[in-house]
Amino acid sequence: MAYFLLDLLALGCINAIMVVGLNLQYGYAGVLNFTYYTFVALGAYVAAVTTMGAPPTNFGVEHYALQWALPWPVGLLLAGTAAAVAGLLMLLLTIRRLRSDYLAIVTVSVGFIVWNFITNYIPLFDGSNGIFGIPYILNGAGVDEPTYTAEILAIAAMILAGCLWVSWRIFRSPFGRVLRAVREDEIVAESFGKDTRAAKIWVFVIGSFMAGVAGGLLAFYLTAWSPAAFLPEESFILFAALVIGGSGNYWGALVGAFVIIELLSEISRYLPSFGHASVIGAGRAILIGVVLILILQFRPEGMLPERRLRWYRARALPTGPAQGAPPAGTGALTAAPLDPSMGAGGMPATGEYRSAGARDRLRAIFRRDLG
Amino acid sequence: MTAAVVALAAAGLTLLVSVTNFINFAYGDFMTFGAYAAFAANAAGLNFFLAVVVGGIATAALGVLANLAVFRPLVRRRARVLTLLIAAIGLSFIVQNVIVVVWGTGAQRYSVDLGRASRFGPFVLTPGDAALIVTAFLLLVLLHLMLQYTTFGRSLRATSNNSDLAQACGIDTSRVITSTWIIGGFLSAVAGVGLALETNTLRPTVGFNELFVVFGAIILGGIGRVYGAMVGALIVGVLTEVSGMYLDPAYKGSFAFAVVILLLLLRPQGLFAALGKSD
Numbered sequence: 079m080a081y082f083l084l085d086l087l088a089l090g091c092i093n094a095i096m097v098v099g100l101n102l103q104y105g106y107a108g109v110l111n112f113t114y115y116t117f118v119a120l121g122a123y124v125a126a127v128t129t130m131g132a133p134p135t136n137f138g139v140e141h142y143a144l145q146w147a148l149p150w151p152v153g154l155l156l157a158g159t160a161a162a163v164a165g166l167l168m169l170l171l172t173i174r175r176l177r178s179d180y181l182a183i184v185t186v187s188v189g190f191i192v193w194n195f196i197t198n199y200i201p202l203f204d205g206s207n208g209i210f211g212i213p214y215i216l217n218g219a220g221v222d223e224p225t226y227t228a229e230i231l232a233i234a235a236m237i238l239a240g241c242l243w244v245s246w247r248i249f250r251s252p253f254g255r256v257l258r259a260v261r262e263d264e265i266v267a268e269s270f271g272k273d274t275r276a277a278k279i280w281v282f283v284i285g286s287f288m289a290g291v292a293g294g295l296l297a298f299y300l301t302a303w304s305p306a307a308f309l310p311e312e313s314f315i316l317f318a319a320l321v322i323g324g325s326g327n328y329w330g331a332l333v334g335a336f337v338i339i340e341l342l343s344e345i346s347r348y349l350p351s352f353g354h355a356s357v358i359g360a361g362r363a364i365l366i367g368v369v370l371i372l373i374l375q376f377r378p379e380g381m382l383p384e385r386r387l388r389w390y391r392a393r394a395l396p397t398g399p400a401q402g403a404p405p406a407g408t409g410a411l412t413a414a415p416l417d418p419s420m421g422a423g424g425m426p427a428t429g430e431y432r433s434a435g436a437r438d439r440l441r442a443i444f445r446r447d448l449g
Numbered sequence: 450m451t452a453a454v455v456a457l458a459a460a461g462l463t464l465l466v467s468v469t470n471f472i473n474f475a476y477g478d479f480m481t482f483g484a485y486a487a488f489a490a491n492a493a494g495l496n497f498f499l500a501v502v503v504g505g506i507a508t509a510a511l512g513v514l515a516n517l518a519v520f521r522p523l524v525r526r527r528a529r530v531l532t533l534l535i536a537a538i539g540l541s542f543i544v545q546n547v548i549v550v551v552w553g554t555g556a557q558r559y560s561v562d563l564g565r566a567s568r569f570g571p572f573v574l575t576p577g578d579a580a581l582i583v584t585a586f587l588l589l590v591l592l593h594l595m596l597q598y599t600t601f602g603r604s605l606r607a608t609s610n611n612s613d614l615a616q617a618c619g620i621d622t623s624r625v626i627t628s629t630w631i632i633g634g635f636l637s638a639v640a641g642v643g644l645a646l647e648t649n650t651l652r653p654t655v656g657f658n659e660l661f662v663v664f665g666a667i668i669l670g671g672i673g674r675v676y677g678a679m680v681g682a683l684i685v686g687v688l689t690e691v692s693g694m695y696l697d698p699a700y701k702g703s704f705a706f707a708v709v710i711l712l713l714l715l716r717p718q719g720l721f722a723a724l725g726k727s728d
Contacts, residue, residue: 110531112538172714179472179530180713183664187706190661198699314538321535360546367542374536375522 091234094335099288105325108261113189119308121157121293161290208304324380452686461636467609467673477660483638512634671719
């Protein structure tokens with residue numbers, strides 16, 4: 079029982095690192111990356127091939143690139159860096175040209191192509207067999223499983239704490255404000271002279287780095303990694319966790335990761351078993367879809383909504399022109415194009431949609447800059 | 450053959466996108482659902498063509514249900530487009546896995562004889578293929594006539610061009626949207642049956658796998674433009690068939706995805722932007 083709990087906690091911490099990273103991308107900057115788990119997988123592979131050295135002989139023939147034997151912290155760093163560089167490349171190629179929903183299509187496509195390539199190109203990461211026999215980090219093969227789980231839990235918890243700290247710093251920095259503005263209305267944020275693309279790219283890269291580190295930890299913990307471990311639906315489970323927990327709030331990401339992912343993976347044991355074997359997985363996927371749609375309908379802000387920073391409330395400025403004279407500087411806001419019907423018909427592929435509520439939310443975000 | 454199937458699916462999807470203003474990730478699973486519904490009707494003893502019609506009606510109903518239960522409330526709240534995308538993927542999960550639960554993951558076959566294949570130059574055609582191509586062609590002509598010459602077609606085009614303005618002109622846009630889901634659902638079902646016939650196997654992922662080919666077609670044609678999508682489908686359909694001969698079969702699956710990325714990066718407005726309606 080104690081081991082079971084330990085295992086849940088360790089996996090929970092690793093999942094939480096992923097969801098906190100995803101929160102940076104989607105919750106903070108509004109970049110919809112449907113292939114987040116591909117970056118996790120990349121991290122897992124890189125961590126494996128940079129720390130394992132030559133292939134272990136007791137599992138049959140394995141082929142993979144690099145075969146470095148670096149210490150594991152360096153491997154984790156390299157895993158994060160590889161994922162970050164991949165994220166940077168993907169975003170540099172696409173962000174200049176694409177509206178965010180088209181970007182989402184591109185991420186799905188990239189994810190599939192990478193999966194297809196890794197599965198079929200054996201010299202890189204051993205194709206569909208995947209990499210196995212990754213040695214235990216810290217103390218070699220002699221240690222028993224519960225001890226190893228506890229060690230991984232300790233490392234993961236420390237890294238998770240670091241990720242939360244970074245999220246907190248970003249959230250309350252001017253950079254965080256720019257990000258939220260970009261998410262609500264990119265054109266208006268840009269008209270304030272903010273470099274919106276740089277902001278998006280930076281936060282995306284940090285999120286990808288977290289994905290890579292989490293992937294590396296997962297590979298060390300599971301001691302194996304293969305294409306079957308990063309099917310497209312994995313990214314979607316992380317999204318479900320984030321949206322249900324509360325996107326934009328790193329505590330929400332944390333809660334979502336522990337509650338939703340653990341619940342979903344444990345609940346499938348209690349689903350009635352009938353018919354064929356695939357019913358359990360299918361039932362789990364249906365459950366995710368239903369819960370997600372219900373949350374989007376009835377509590378779109380998630381269990382823990384995004385916080386307003388305290389000084390927004392302290393400065394009780396009017397929220398709209400109807401309530402009195404607008405504070406100096408809002409002229410730029412009202413002059414910006416805020417037509418909610420924009421983009422109907424032929425749908426330009428660049429530029430963003432905007433909603434009626436976006437203006438007020440933007441005001442709240444930029445109030446300090448305006449005052 | 451592929452082109453005919455893709456053209457049907459692309460016409461339906463691009464109509465939906467133009468009217469609802471978001472890209473429906475669940476559309477591939479609508480195709481699968483239609484194919485399975487037709488399969489069930491056929492297995493229950495119905496004539497094959499009637500079964501396809503039943504599949505179409507069932508999928509149209511599914512579309513209307515999806516709109517009422519999932520998308521309309523979100524649009525009413527003016528939710529962000531990204532939220533709609535996530536909801537669509539959630540729906541895709543639900544539909545695909547309900548199919549798995551009901552029919553299993555194994556491959557099914559229609560009990561219909563496609564007839565003997567004969568060669569026309571480089572193409573191999575069975576009478577069943579020919580029937581499918583003719584059906585697709587007839588449906589697309591019907592769609593064209595409806596869009597151009599009926600009041601409903603005009604209100605649909607008006608809604609897709611500018612829904613607020615259309616509403617101001619007295620068009621019941623929510624009825625138009627519902628009707629578009631019906632049309633889109635029906636077309637997707639016929640396309641789904643075509644997909645299953647093409648490979649003679651029906652699996653729960655058949656539609657989702659083809660979704661990105663359809664995306665390629667509608668992007669090539671300019672998103673939201675029905676005629677563009679038809680031409681785009683022709684090009685993408687022929688391209689996928691030709692690429693199949695030259696590409697390593699292991700990487701064949703990536704082709705459509707690569708096409709989608711390249712198109713979005715190089716020519717997101719589609720090939721025929723200048724000829725289409727004004728934005």
